[in-house]
Amino acid sequence: MSATGNPSAPRRRSRWGRRILILVPALWLIVFFVMPALIVLKISLSQTVIAQPPYIPVLDMSAGWQGLRDFVAGLSLDSYRMLGSDTLYVFSYLHSLVIAGLSTAILLLIGYPMAYGIARSPRRAQPILVMAVFLPFLTAFLIRIYAWINILQREGLLNDALMALGIISEPVVWLSTDTAVVIGIVYSYLPFMVLPLYASLEKMDESLLEAAADLGCPQWKAFWLVTVPLSAPGVMAGALLCFIPIAGEFVIPDLLGGSSSLMIGQTLWTEFFQNRDWPVASAVAIALLAILLVPILIYQHLQMRALRDR
Amino acid sequence: MRKGPSDFNVTAVALGLAFLYLPIAILVIYSFNASRLVTVWGGWSTRWYVALLNDSAMLDAAWTSLRIAALSATGATVLGTLIAVVLVRAGRFPGRTAFSAMVYAPLVMPEVITGLSLLLLFVALNVDRGFWTVTIAHTTVTLSFATVVIQSRLLSFDRSLEEAAMDLGCPPLRTFFTVTLPLIFPAIAAGWMLAFTLSFDDLVIASFSTGPGATTLPMRIYSEVRLGVKPEINAICTLMITVVALGVVVASLASKRSASARERQGAAG
Numbered sequence: 001m002s003a004t005g006n007p008s009a010p011r012r013r014s015r016w017g018r019r020i021l022i023l024v025p026a027l028w029l030i031v032f033f034v035m036p037a038l039i040v041l042k043i044s045l046s047q048t049v050i051a052q053p054p055y056i057p058v059l060d061m062s063a064g065w066q067g068l069r070d071f072v073a074g075l076s077l078d079s080y081r082m083l084g085s086d087t088l089y090v091f092s093y094l095h096s097l098v099i100a101g102l103s104t105a106i107l108l109l110i111g112y113p114m115a116y117g118i119a120r121s122p123r124r125a126q127p128i129l130v131m132a133v134f135l136p137f138l139t140a141f142l143i144r145i146y147a148w149i150n151i152l153q154r155e156g157l158l159n160d161a162l163m164a165l166g167i168i169s170e171p172v173v174w175l176s177t178d179t180a181v182v183i184g185i186v187y188s189y190l191p192f193m194v195l196p197l198y199a200s201l202e203k204m205d206e207s208l209l210e211a212a213a214d215l216g217c218p219q220w221k222a223f224w225l226v227t228v229p230l231s232a233p234g235v236m237a238g239a240l241l242c243f244i245p246i247a248g249e250f251v252i253p254d255l256l257g258g259s260s261s262l263m264i265g266q267t268l269w270t271e272f273f274q275n276r277d278w279p280v281a282s283a284v285a286i287a288l289l290a291i292l293l294v295p296i297l298i299y300q301h302l303q304m305r306a307l308r309d310r
Numbered sequence: 311m312r313k314g315p316s317d318f319n320v321t322a323v324a325l326g327l328a329f330l331y332l333p334i335a336i337l338v339i340y341s342f343n344a345s346r347l348v349t350v351w352g353g354w355s356t357r358w359y360v361a362l363l364n365d366s367a368m369l370d371a372a373w374t375s376l377r378i379a380a381l382s383a384t385g386a387t388v389l390g391t392l393i394a395v396v397l398v399r400a401g402r403f404p405g406r407t408a409f410s411a412m413v414y415a416p417l418v419m420p421e422v423i424t425g426l427s428l429l430l431l432f433v434a435l436n437v438d439r440g441f442w443t444v445t446i447a448h449t450t451v452t453l454s455f456a457t458v459v460i461q462s463r464l465l466s467f468d469r470s471l472e473e474a475a476m477d478l479g480c481p482p483l484r485t486f487f488t489v490t491l492p493l494i495f496p497a498i499a500a501g502w503m504l505a506f507t508l509s510f511d512d513l514v515i516a517s518f519s520t521g522p523g524a525t526t527l528p529m530r531i532y533s534e535v536r537l538g539v540k541p542e543i544n545a546i547c548t549l550m551i552t553v554v555a556l557g558v559v560v561a562s563l564a565s566k567r568s569a570s571a572r573e574r575q576g577a578a579g
Contacts, residue, residue, distance in 0.1 A: 017483065018396075018400055022400065022403060022409070025396070025413075026405075029412040032446060032447075032450040033415070033416060036424075036428050036430060040430055110329075114322050114326035116319060116322070117315055117318075117320065118323055120316075121320075131558070132327055132330075133327070135555070136331065136334065140511040140547070140554075141511050142513055142528050142531055146531070146543060147334060147547075150333075150544075151336065157336060187329070187333070190326070190329070244420070245421070247420065251532075269422060272518075288420065288423065299414075303410075304407075
């Protein structure tokens with residue numbers, strides 16, 4: 001790309017073309033992604049009223065400066081105070097983080113050997129295996145959770161199988177427990193964990209392992225000292241790609257979990273759809289975003305670095 | 311990594327795939343169960359498929375979902391292609407970091423937050439919610455996924471072909487349509503399919519952004535599932551799985567054919 005020479009007509013035109021190229025998607029994302037987030041922030045500082053819309057203050061553009069001043073004066077932190085003082089919310093956040101952490105750990109334990117196995121299989125089989133891991137992700141999410149209801153219910157196949165094997169003597173309650181939620185999450189998010197891990201393991205330079213072997217390093221030690229550290233970016237990307245959305249998960253805990261311990265996504269859903277308390281629902285969302293901000297920023301950083309390294 | 315897989319590697323992959331496919335296989339088998347009780351096997355039957363054909367509410371929802379998915383996937387793919395071109399080709403420009411942050415954030419943003427924020431936007435703008443608001447919401451959420459797919463293809467792409475076209479006096483826009491676009495087409499098709507399935511699949515964002523009259527298939531299935539397991543649901547799930555599997559097979563065959571055609575051309579030229 002040379003920037004020298006007089007800007008000729010086509011070059012000037014292509015610069016305008018480039019601006020339009022950037023502006024169209026940027027405008028879309030600003031209107032439908034950034035602005036909505038700001039509106040959530042604003043409503044989280046409002047108060048609930050029985051009206052349409054069900055919150056005050058409403059910014060009155062026609063009132064000019066006075067309207068803006070009234071609007072700012074009407075903002076309050078009440079919704080956030082409520083989040084801090086009611087143990088329901090605090091427990092809900094903690095519960096979500098525990099479930100997300102536990103599921104991510106199990107996903108790593110299952111996903112790493114799978115990704116490693118795929119990366120070591122013959123070159124020609126690798127794309128097929130990757131597709132095989134990805135395919136369930138394309139079949140509807142709701143269906144995959146629903147499939148587990150069939151399996152985990154009281155007279156379901158898991159209990160039948162365990163009783164036939166003589167491991168248990170009477171049906172175990174699986175549905176409506178945290179175990180069921182973790183099983184459902186691990187099942188749904190497994191492709192998200194395996195694919196980034198495979199991507200980082202697949203491009204690893206095997207001469208490093210050969211060098212380690214030549215120098216007398218046993219295979220298991222070479223695995224820990226060479227393979228694992230080199231795949232760290234993949235581990236990080238996979239773990240974050242799972243942990244962040246799991247923390248806000250709604251469908252899986254709602255269908256497989258019990259009603260006694262809600263995850264924060266369910267709390268938000270209930271506040272919004274059942275209690276119709278928009279300010280509190282917005283505050284729940286903003287607080288969740290604040291908790292997840294650091295993982296999200298790390299993920300973004302990794303994503304951009306991966307792009308530069310290519 | 312040559313060396314070949316060890317027994318442990320093979321076992322890990324086989325067990326992992328079994329874990330992924332067993333529940334789906336069970337679901338498909340039980341959709342042909344003659345018994346109304348989901349847990350009792352009553353012989354093979356297609357009665358739940360017949361029942362499904364008479365369930366007009368379910369069929370309406372499926373039709374709504376198909377239209378929304380097709381429209382939003384198209385929108386997401388067009389925007390995703392623009393973004394991918396900008397991120398890979400435009401070099402540095404003011405606000406590049408903010409731009410890419412906006413692109414990647416929806417990938418990991420919890421759905422409840424995206425759904426809630428889009429709904430509050432539609433309320434603030436005083437828009438009637440329904441078919442079009444769901445379509446816009448799905449376009450916004452799926453465009454990041456389409457971008458990632460198309461971007462990875464653009465990154466591994468031979469620029470000398472474009473440069474050759476431009477050196478021969480082909481204007482940039484025309485070069486894009488006659489050289490670049492055909493070459494990245496497999497990725498664009500893959501991005502469209504991914505966006506389509508994500509939209510067809512989505513419950514949370516659709517529930518927030520919809521209004522009266524626009525019930526999508528996942529919303530319909532969800533309200534049925536909450537009432538308990540039903541054989542009809544197994545049947546519709548099996549149909550959805552069949553559609554997706556067929557789509558994937560067709561897409562992979564098409565991309566294999568175009569890849570081998572390119573190889574032949576390369577060998578001849």
